[in-house]
Amino acid sequence: MDDLSGIRYRLLGTVEVQVDGRRILTGGPKRRTVLAALLLQPNTVVTDERLIDLVWGRRPPRGARPQLQGHVHGLRKALGADTIQRAACGYRAVVPEGATDLDAFERSLVRAAADRAAGRLDEAARTLRHGLALWTGPALGGVTPTLAEHARPALEESRLRALEELYGVEVRRGRAASAVAGLRALCADHPTRESLTGLLMTALHHSGRTGEALEAYAALSAVLAEELGTDPGAELRRLHLDLLHADEPGSGRGDALPPAGRTRVRPAELPLAVGGLVGRVEELGVLDQGLDADRAADRSTTIFVLTGVAGVGKTALALQWGTAVRDRFHDGQLYVDLHGSTPGREPTPIDDALRQLLRSLGVEPRDLPSDSCELAKLFRSVTADQCLLFLLDDAASVEQVAPLLAGGRGSAVLVTSRNDLTGLVAFFGARPVRLEVLSRESAMELFAAVAGVPAVEAAAVAGIVEECGYLPLSVRLAAATLTVRALCSDRVRRAGLSGAAGGPKPPAPDAAVC
Structure with missing residues (x-):
């Protein structure tokens, strides 16, 4: 063939x-x-x-x-x-992509997780039902016992997880009553699985049967004590406590849902922007114009790569711009430190970065695939219809960044790096923004802003900013050092010690503070 x-x-x-x-x-x-x-x-x-x-x-x-x-x-x-x-x-x-029902099933789980994370619950339910319909009986029927014992448990666990996800989605869709019978059957087959019992309790509560939900908790507690010598976990105990305080379904504390029903929080992960950004009007304009041009042309994700030497202010500029345009990314802002140049630390592994981003986007840890390719596929699926801003800070290489480039139309990715990362420009259409050191005037303005020196006196520190190489970080540190020394000197004078014979004298600021 x-x-x-x-x-x-x-x-x-x-x-x-x-x-x-x-x-x-x-x-x-x-x-x-x-x-x-x-x-x-x-x-x-x-x-x-x-x-x-x-x-x-x-x-x-x-x-x-x-x-x-x-x-x-x-x-x-x-x-x-x-x-x-x-x-x-x-x-x-030699197996073509999508040729096995197992591949189709696993793809349905990835799509459903993306739909659920984005709040598309109807689509998630349909996808899960389609995937579960591929099962026609116990997996690997007709093979030898050795293979069945080796491979079947993991496959059956995947099916159980899919059923659990489906019932969790049904509860969130307001169809708790229809989920009760199926959840009861699953709990009977898996009497020590706490996540199933939690879903059953939630479904019963939202069906007006809170008493039965409490009975389900008591039954699980008894089984765990007898068979494993343990108590229910903290999450299930919290749900039990919530239901104990619920006067009626749908009111107050009893509305808590187990993990499958958590409400997605719109991520806003950018660290606090550095105050007093000086001398970067042109670069900020490039970012604004690039985003506007791509959106006007209805292009997909805009990618910027901000490069420059250490201390030139790449992250500060990215945070300043990201904070200013926050309202233009209605699905949120995400931040990952890739540690491309952190002393004594290896760059962040791609899989770790993907898992961090997916968790921020509402994907449960248990839904994260172990395979690198599947992680990347899930990331693209989750972000495909969302308008997001990603700040990928301190990237080491194009290879580290490429799997993290995603997002729906109107999204943007800001990559900062000490390396040029020309591959992002060549192969991904990134817009390069090269940051140079500040001009002499801008460096003096920044020094004055940080140290609180009046503009008329700022020229007195021209030598210091020159020694700092006009690097924003060095200028900031020098200005902060001068400010702290001045504060200490003032406290000494107030204590009446500055004029005492042989008393300590406040150190004079000098260029060595850079």
């Missing part, structure tokens, strides 16, 4: 193959196991030893390797010679 576009593999039930809607016979349990083991790691080499172990267990027959080759030959004959490739130490299944 040269064309693999029409092939579909089923793992969420009895393992089988369909080609253009027609079911293909693939053999008995051992052959199904070889196929399923390869499909569970698509486009990845699975060693002969691993396949033999999954097919025959710890005591394979002497002819296991030739038999394995026979099963692969049979699969190739049924599915096409290109479907399974031989590698140096094993086999690789």
Whole structure:
């Protein structure tokens, strides 16, 4: 079979193959196991030893390797010679994207998480139901016990999580009563799973059955004490306390929802902007004009890359502009310190940055994929319809930044870095903004603003700002040092010690403070 576009593999039930809607016979349990083991790691080499172990267990027959080759030959004959490739130490299944029901199911979870985080609850519910409909029975039906014991628990856990998410969405949609029966059944099958009991309690409460919700808590407490010797966790105890104080459904404290029902908070994560920004009118204008031009042209996310030497004020400028235009990004502002030049610290890993951003956007930690590619896909899905401002501070490289570029139309990404990051300009259309040191006049103005020196006296510190190289950070530190010394000197004089013989003298400001 040269064309693999029409092939579909089923793992969420009895393992089988369909080609253009027609079911293909693939053999008995051992052959199904070889196929399923390869499909569970698509486009990845699975060693002969691993396949033999999954097919025959710890005591394979002497002819296991030739038999394995026979099963692969049979699969190739049924599915096409290109479907399974031989590698140096094993086999690789060539699986087109979306060809397995497991892939489709996992994609539905990613889309639903994005919809839920954005408040699109109807879409999230439909997507979850579509994904769950792919299950036709226990996963990996018809394979050997070894493979079933190895791989089925994780797959069934994914299904359980999807059901839990669906019922959580239904509760948030105001359909708590319809969720009660399904939640009761799940709690019966998983009597120690606190998140399920929390959802059941919430659904019962919003259905006017708070007494039954309290009974569900008592039942869980008894099971945990008897089987595990523990008490319910802090979150479930808080929900129980809320329900105890609820006089009636929908009032006061009893409206609390478990984790699946938390209200998304509009992120506003930019740190406090540095006061007294001086001499950056032109650069601020470039940022304003760039955003306006892209929005007028109905382009997608605007990307700025602010570069310059250490201490030139890249972060200060980004924060000043971000604070000024906050109202233009109605879905929020997010901030990540990428630590590209922090002494003694490695740059922030891409996966860590993605997880931080997704949590800020309302995605529950339990919904975050472990795979890097899936994390990036979820990030793009969550931000696709939102107008956001991202400040990616102190980037180390283009490779660190590229997976973090996302957002819907009207969004903007500000990247600051000591490195040029020309790849962002070349490949992502970023607008470069190069920050140079301040002019002599601007540096003196900044010094005067920080130190509180009257403008007429500011020329007296021209030598200091020159020694500081006209770098905003050095100028600020010098001015702050002078201010602190002056304050100390004033306190000494007030104490009557400044004129005493041999008494201490206030240190004179000098250029060394830079």
